Amino acid sequence: MNGIISGLEGIYAVWLREAKIYVREKERLISSAISPLLWIFGFGAGIGSTVESVEGFSYMVFIYPGILVMAVLFTSLFYGIYIIWDRKLDFLKEVLVAPVSRASVFAGKMLGGVTDAMVQVIFLLIIGLIINAPLSPISIIQAFLMLLLISIAMVSIGLVIGANLQSPEGFSLVINFVMWPLFFFSGALYPVGKLSPWLAYATSINPLTYGVDALRGIILGTHQFPIYLDVAVMLIFAVIAMGLGVLSFRRM
Amino acid sequence: MVIRTENLTKKYGKMTAVDSLNLHIEEGEIFGLLGPNGAGKTTLISMLCTILKPTSGRAWVNGFDIVKESAKVRKSIGIVFQQPSVDDLLTGRENLAMHNLLFGVPRDIRKQRITEVLSIVNLEKRADELVNTYSGGMRRRLELARGIMHHPKILFLDEPTLGLDPQTREHIWEYIKDLAEKECMTVLLTTHYMDEAEQLCDRVAIIDYGKIAALDSPQTLKNKIVGDVVKLKQKNPDIEAIRRLDYVRNVQEKDGLLYLSIKDASKHLQDLLTHTGPIDFVEVRSGTLNDVFLHYTGREIRDAGAEGGFWERVMKK
Numbered sequence: 337m338n339g340i341i342s343g344l345e346g347i348y349a350v351w352l353r354e355a356k357i358y359v360r361e362k363e364r365l366i367s368s369a370i371s372p373l374l375w376i377f378g379f380g381a382g383i384g385s386t387v388e389s390v391e392g393f394s395y396m397v398f399i400y401p402g403i404l405v406m407a408v409l410f411t412s413l414f415y416g417i418y419i420i421w422d423r424k425l426d427f428l429k430e431v432l433v434a435p436v437s438r439a440s441v442f443a444g445k446m447l448g449g450v451t452d453a454m455v456q457v458i459f460l461l462i463i464g465l466i467i468n469a470p471l472s473p474i475s476i477i478q479a480f481l482m483l484l485l486i487s488i489a490m491v492s493i494g495l496v497i498g499a500n501l502q503s504p505e506g507f508s509l510v511i512n513f514v515m516w517p518l519f520f521f522s523g524a525l526y527p528v529g530k531l532s533p534w535l536a537y538a539t540s541i542n543p544l545t546y547g548v549d550a551l552r553g554i555i556l557g558t559h560q561f562p563i564y565l566d567v568a569v570m571l572i573f574a575v576i577a578m579g580l581g582v583l584s585f586r587r588m
Numbered sequence: 589m590v591i592r593t594e595n596l597t598k599k600y601g602k603m604t605a606v607d608s609l610n611l612h613i614e615e616g617e618i619f620g621l622l623g624p625n626g627a628g629k630t631t632l633i634s635m636l637c638t639i640l641k642p643t644s645g646r647a648w649v650n651g652f653d654i655v656k657e658s659a660k661v662r663k664s665i666g667i668v669f670q671q672p673s674v675d676d677l678l679t680g681r682e683n684l685a686m687h688n689l690l691f692g693v694p695r696d697i698r699k700q701r702i703t704e705v706l707s708i709v710n711l712e713k714r715a716d717e718l719v720n721t722y723s724g725g726m727r728r729r730l731e732l733a734r735g736i737m738h739h740p741k742i743l744f745l746d747e748p749t750l751g752l753d754p755q756t757r758e759h760i761w762e763y764i765k766d767l768a769e770k771e772c773m774t775v776l777l778t779t780h781y782m783d784e785a786e787q788l789c790d791r792v793a794i795i796d797y798g799k800i801a802a803l804d805s806p807q808t809l810k811n812k813i814v815g816d817v818v819k820l821k822q823k824n825p826d827i828e829a830i831r832r833l834d835y836v837r838n839v840q841e842k843d844g845l846l847y848l849s850i851k852d853a854s855k856h857l858q859d860l861l862t863h864t865g866p867i868d869f870v871e872v873r874s875g876t877l878n879d880v881f882l883h884y885t886g887r888e889i890r891d892a893g894a895e896g897g898f899w900e901r902v903m904k905k
């Protein structure tokens with residue numbers, strides 16, 4: 337019992353620190369508000385003017401679920417870079433020498449990253465209402481939960497990479513090799529129904545495809561896979577990613 | 589015994605930073621580690637506080653093995669790192685509050701502990717400002733406050749008073765002494781200030797190249813090793829003849845002056861001067877810990893010399 341309380345307090349302490357820093361580093365807040373705006377209005381509106389409609393939706397609305405996933409993916413993965421800065425500035429030592437388990441430290445950091453991503457999601461859901469994406473109170477809650485699950489998985493992956501690398505430059509390099517394939521082969525920008533066989537294969541082994549599919553199902557009502565499969569795949573992926581995260585933190 | 593090491597060794601590649609070290613520290617003791625830059629002090633402390641794994645050998649802190657029972661070790665210790673480690677974007681008070689949570693200070697005494705340590709390091713007025721507005725010395729004081737706040741059984745201090753003004757240093761010495769006595773806390777500290785070691789430490793170890801060169805109370809080391817120091821100026825001194833005198837322990841020549849370590853200058857000075865013959869200048873003072881240090885390491889305390897500090901070494905690679 338005491339162990340559980342001290343574990344939870346450890347998680348809370350680490351999370352609280354992350355949340356405070358996030359609010360105080362204005363650049364982080366601003367960039368998390370601006371980049372998805374650019375995608376929706378720049379990309380969505382731009383291509384949307386040349387594409388008639390996709391599956392009965394304007395292109396901007398069609399890619400809206402994909403943009404949600406993308407925003408969560410980018411913010412979550414990149415969050416791993418802060419662990420490298422923490423280590424460079426020796427701040428992490430204070431936490432690593434404290435009598436809290438590495439699992440708690442990981443959980444606190446992970447929730448900190450998830451908080452960043454979900455603040456962005458709230459921005460995006462408001463934008464969704466503005467561009468007339470078909471959102472209902474129920475679908476907003478469902479979308480939020482699904483994005484939360486995706487964020488947990490992706491922050492964990494980012495932290496695994498951050499915990500195993502020493503330099504921010506190395507992190508950027510590796511993360512690009514992880515992030516872009518995950519994104520491009522997820523069907524975030526196009527429907528996965530009529531793809532060439534190899535592309536269909538690439539998307540089907542990408543866990544993020546199932547995240548995008550779930551959100552399209554929730555928001556637009558069109559989907560490829562049953563929702564329980566989408567959720568199951570993301571759930572398993574998140575559990576594996578968290579496991580790897582805890583292992584990486586133990587070795588730090 | 590609260591801290592015990594057995595052939596504790598840490599190697600970085602071919603370089604041995606801590607070399608088969610055997611150290612015993614008793615409960616309630618304030619123990620000082622002295623040594624030139626790169627001697628291995630920080631490496632030793634990092635191993636004892638479980639953030640660095642030894643290459644070989646073993647060590648116990650508060651009775652717990654630092655590798656196999658690291659969680660229990662971490663429950664027993666407090667530490668002030670050599671490098672700054674407070675969080676810039678939190679306030680002083682927030683840093684302390686986070687530490688309270690991380691180190692499991694009971695809920696009902698958290699506020700009181702924070703107030704207590706803030707007043708010891710004189711930071712009450714600035715406690716609610718962000719740390720990035722603090723001066724270097726203020727950050728150091730905050731780190732000290734943090735290290736002692738949870739009343740650890742064993743406190744590691746890696747150059748705790750570096751960059752602090754004299755008043756604050758004495759204030760902090762007082763508090764450390766007090767805490768060691770009242771709470772029976774054991775303190776292992778490193779320092780480059782000889783006065784700090786002399787005032788604060790029950791015993792000191794001089795370490796160099798990862799090995800212990802000498803270990804005893806400051807007083808004993810001074811008596812045993814240097815005694816008094818006689819500074820002489822003489823044209824063409826006969827160093828060999830002086831060295832042969834049985835009360836002369838050591839002779840060093842520097843900048844045309846002779847420095848002699850003498851067992852008891854008040855007793856032997858007359859005799860010494862009859863042996864040296866006419867001199868230009870003589871000065872007698874009692875030996876200090878600094879003399880002991882020089883005797884063992886042959887280097888000034890701050891000398892980056894051949895070994896160099898950490899950065900010099902990294903840059904060379």
Ligand SMILES: Nc1ncnc2c1ncn2[C@@H]1O[C@H](COP(=O)(O)OP(=O)(O)OP(=O)(O)O)[C@@H](O)[C@H]1O
Pocket residue numbers: 600604605623624625626627628629630631632670897898901902
């Ligand atoms: N991470 C590292 N990788 C390689 N060598 C290291 C590392 N950390 C320390 N060293 C080396 O180990 C030796 C001991 O370093 P350490 O930091 O323990 O010295 P120190 O006694 O604390 O010195 P100082 O008085 O400068 O703080 C040095 O030669 C240093 O160059």
Ligand SMILES: [Mg+2]
Pocket residue numbers: 629630631670746
């Ligand atoms: Mg050091």
